[in-house]
Amino acid sequence: MRLLWLLATLVALTSAGILKDAPKERYDNFRVYKLTIQNQFQLSVIEKLAELTKKYNIWKEFDEHTKQLDIMVSPEELSRFQNLLMFNNISSELMIENVQERIDEEQVTATADSGTFGWTKYYELEEIEAWLDEVLATYPAVTEEFIVGKSYEGRTIRGIKISYKTGNPGIFIESNIHAREWITSASATWFINQLLTSKEAEVRNLAESYDWHIVPVFNVDGFEHSHKKDRMWRKTRQPHATNACIGADANRNFDSHWLENNGASNNPCSETFAGDTPGSEPEAKALVEYLTKIKDQFSVYISFHSYGQYLLSPYGHTKEEFPENYDDILTIGKAFADAIEGLPYGTVYQYGSTADVLYVATGTSVDWVFNELDKKIGYTIEYRDKGRYGFILPPVQIIPNCEELMVGMLALIEKTKELGYL
Incomplete structure (x- = not known):
């Protein structure tokens, strides 16, 4: 009886989608910024931010010559992020407005490759x-x-x-x-x-x-x-x-x-x-x-x-x-x-x-x-x-x-x- 109950529960959970493979990660309205970092304190702020939460992701680590760093930011963190930049006097340039759009464009397959590897x-x-x-x-x-x-x-x-x-x-x-x-x-x-x-x-x-x-x-x-x-x-x-x-x-x-x-x-x-x-x-x-x-x-x-x-x-x-x-x-x-x-x-x-x-x-x-x-x-x-x-x-x-x-x-x-x- 208990076995039947377990099987019924598994079927119900699977039907509800709970036990299915997790869906593909999406990056709708995630942005990528190029930051100009002027000192070690500013760099520490940004690096710590990226280590503490998945809502930030450093794409390109700090380049000591250009003093620049690229970072991806989730839409829900955008306002907080912009305030943090302003508060710490970090200048930024928007490089990618919507990461998911770039990903979708990348996935477009070419008909030339439909039959052979190209x-x-x-x-x-x-x-x-x-x-x-x-x-x-x-x-x-x-x-x-x-x-x-x-x-x-x-x-x-x-x-x-x-x-x-x-x-x-x-x-x-x-x-x-x-x-x-x-x-x-x-x-x-x-x-x-x-x-x-x-x-x-x-x-x-x-x-x-x-x-x-x-x-x-x-x-x-x-x-x-x-x-x-x-x-x-x-x-x-x-x-x-x-x-x-x-x-x-x-x-x-x-x-x-x-x-x-x-x-x-x-x-x-x-x-x-x-x-x-x-x-x-x-x-x-x-x-x-x-x-x-x-x-x-x-x-x-x-x-x-x-x-x-x-x-x-x-x-x-x-x-x-x-x-x-x-x-x-x-x-x-x-x-x-x-x-x-x-x-x-x-x-x-x-x-x-x-x-x-x-x-x-x-x-x-x-x-x-x-x-x-x-x-x-x-x-x-x-x-x-x-x-x-x-x-x-x-x-x-x-x-x-x-x-x-x-x-x-x-x-x-x-x-x-x-x-x-x-």
Whole structure:
């Protein structure tokens, strides 16, 4: 009798929608502001605000050069937020009036991609993995799959190695460590396709002269969640033992100056939560183990991110010190930025160390590879744009962004080789 009552209750609750999957997070009338911060007190006010409630979300952390920070604000907090800005004398510029409108526009699918995988829309994890399977089946002589490891939710973190001949120096690319940065996996899959199909002499030389190890979607759990549940999700999906907030910033979870100099947060609700310990996230731990195993197979490490248009190099933990080969790192960075600016789009990239050009960031994958595996060349690429669209870059900009990536990579690798690192 009790069992029947329980079953009836479950049916009633399901009918009422209470036990169904939670609906997709919506951002109707959420706004994004670019703030100009003049002192440490103002910065602390804004950062604390974003850590205390989900009604605020920092999109772009404080840039020490421009003195700017981008933040998303919920409509119910708007009046309070504007009063807070006025009270603390913080100037602001409205960048996005309605985040949900941007998300809806982004979801419009192109008919050109209805039958085949292309680059005029953003794809979900399942679609990217199906495409990867197709690529591996189509080019068995020059491609092979590699497995980095498993995510917290049990998904496989997959990569593809492209190798045209033995003895090539290697380049490792990790993409989409931050879930909401969809342009990164779009760019990674496009780049893979170019290495395999392009007829251009420069691209063929790039493809065939190096071994390419590429992980199109690293944060598989977060990426899936950003598509299915919450477009603005950034972190991993591992629950915290003592806090209701879920996930950590996988790109602050590596054991390289971990949680030093305010380069990450120890608050589980922060977007830059470093985890309770280095390698607490299964994804970061798996990457450390995998890269350690193949450390003799690559010389250059690159991490794809968005947004802001930067090419960032070590160090992230301090702007008081620079790597011994920093002049060479800057020379390579200049070649990358100049090549991109030379395209008709005229897109400008800044380059230099993470801490010096942008902000202190500790426990990052690039710094870990640089410091712990003793690699001399490592970069974080922060793709388009400067904040007009932010993370929700329109699909029409995928191809232009990818074209910039290719000319940038051609210049970066050529200069790296010229300076004797490859």
